[in-house]
Amino acid sequence: MKNILKELYNPENYTKSAVAKEDAALNEQKTEVKKEEEPKYKKGTFFSNIDLSNKEIKQSKAYEEYPVKSLGIISIIDKHIEQKKNEPRFGFHPSSISLEDPFCARYHAFRHTRDALFQSGIFDSIEEANQVLSIRGRSIDVGLQRVFDTGHALHSMYQNDYLSSVLWGKWERFNKETQLPEEHIGHKPEGRGWEYIEPTIKNTQYEITGHTDGILRINDEWYLLEIKSANDASWSFMHAPREAHQKQAQLYLHSTLIGFEHIEPKGVVFLYVNKNTSKEKEFLVIKDSKMIEPIYAGLRLFYDCLDKQELPSKVCLKKKCTRANDCPAQELCFMLDAGVVGAKQLQQMIMK
Ligand code: SF4
Numbered sequence: 001m002k003n004i005l006k007e008l009y010n011p012e013n014y015t016k017s018a019v020a021k022e023d024a025a026l027n028e029q030k031t032e033v034k035k036e037e038e039p040k041y042k043k044g045t046f047f048s049n050i051d052l053s054n055k056e057i058k059q060s061k062a063y064e065e066y067p068v069k070s071l072g073i074i075s076i077i078d079k080h081i082e083q084k085k086n087e088p089r090f091g092f093h094p095s096s097i098s099l100e101d102p103f104c105a106r107y108h109a110f111r112h113t114r115d116a117l118f119q120s121g122i123f124d125s126i127e128e129a130n131q132v133l134s135i136r137g138r139s140i141d142v143g144l145q146r147v148f149d150t151g152h153a154l155h156s157m158y159q160n161d162y163l164s165s166v167l168w169g170k171w172e173r174f175n176k177e178t179q180l181p182e183e184h185i186g187h188k189p190e191g192r193g194w195e196y197i198e199p200t201i202k203n204t205q206y207e208i209t210g211h212t213d214g215i216l217r218i219n220d221e222w223y224l225l226e227i228k229s230a231n232d233a234s235w236s237f238m239h240a241p242r243e244a245h246q247k248q249a250q251l252y253l254h255s256t257l258i259g260f261e262h263i264e265p266k267g268v269v270f271l272y273v274n275k276n277t278s279k280e281k282e283f284l285v286i287k288d289s290k291m292i293e294p295i296y297a298g299l300r301l302f303y304d305c306l307d308k309q310e311l312p313s314k315v316c317l318k319k320k321c322t323r324a325n326d327c328p329a330q331e332l333c334f335m336l337d338a339g340v341v342g343a344k345q346l347q348q349m350i351m352k
Pocket residue numbers: 104105106107313314315316323324327328329330333334
């Protein structure tokens with residue numbers, strides 16, 4: 001130990017020439033190491049025709065423009081979504097009528113007329129019918145449709161994987177060994193490739209149809225499942241399911257589960273998933289018809305007017321109110337009267 005200390009504190013070792021010698025030796029080592037560390041694949045190897053030598057901006061521009069832009073992948077996606085979102089959706093659906101505030105029988109009278117004209121072949125497309133009747137097409141843009149589709153993909157993850165042990169209902173798969181389709185009723189069976197089939201609900205009195213995200217069997221009791229995604233801000237301040245979602249839940253609870261008519265769910269379990277963090281919150285909504293009475297009253301008015309061949313009255317007092325601005329039939333609505341007169345005006349408009 002003494003000898004080592006002697007060496008360390010020996011001033012001879014720290015003369016200029018000694019330090020220079022040491023530096024030279026170190027530099028030699030460094031050069032050797034540098035040679036070994038030289039990366040095998042250099043940045044930009046595949047872009048030899050583009051000068052990537054200087055600024056970072058040049059590099060990011062190259063990645064942005066070449067070769068992705070030339071393939072037009074994004075415009076292919078846009079086009080696909082555009083076609084998909086124009087698919088007509090007939091009838092009454094809990095997910096859409098629960099969003100109406102208030103429910104408007106008059107709007108549904110216009111929508112019903114348009115759909116009937118399209119189904120009878122008078123118009124070749126829903127767009128053409130919309131144009132003739134001055135109804136705005138579905139206002140969901142391709143960007144928003146992507147958000148919805150991401151939500152559906154999230155459903156599949158919870159249904160077929162995370163919640164598969166408590167989810168009950170119909171499962172389907174194509175068996176690769178037997179080359180035959182298979183079906184199972186109950187909890188998810190063993191084996192690969194099983195996919196949960198969302199149960200259909202139907203309210204025959206009001207002709208409401210839709211699909212729930214699932215049936216849950218927990219502690220020998222039945223529940224329905226609804227999975228919703230929310231952004232971080234709304235998720236953080238969420239202390240109860242949204243009002244529109246609660247209405248949607250009540251519409252499900254007051255309907256029949258097709259194929260599983262014996263099941264009477266106690267309530268709907270809402271699972272809200274934070275899109276930013278993937279954290280979850282769960283709420284239970286118990287069956288109570290109070291919340292959906294105004295929807296049922298609106299539906300009764302709709303069917304009554306349909307029988308009498310009348311147009312229902314407006315729920316909007318002004319053409320530029322918030323509710324009317326949200327309504328695809330805003331223009332048409334304020335061109336026509338209510339009752340038998342309104343129905344005749346509508347008929348004349350179509351005849352023209
Ligand atoms: S504008 Fe208002 S009253 Fe007219 S159909 Fe639309 S929601 Fe109903």
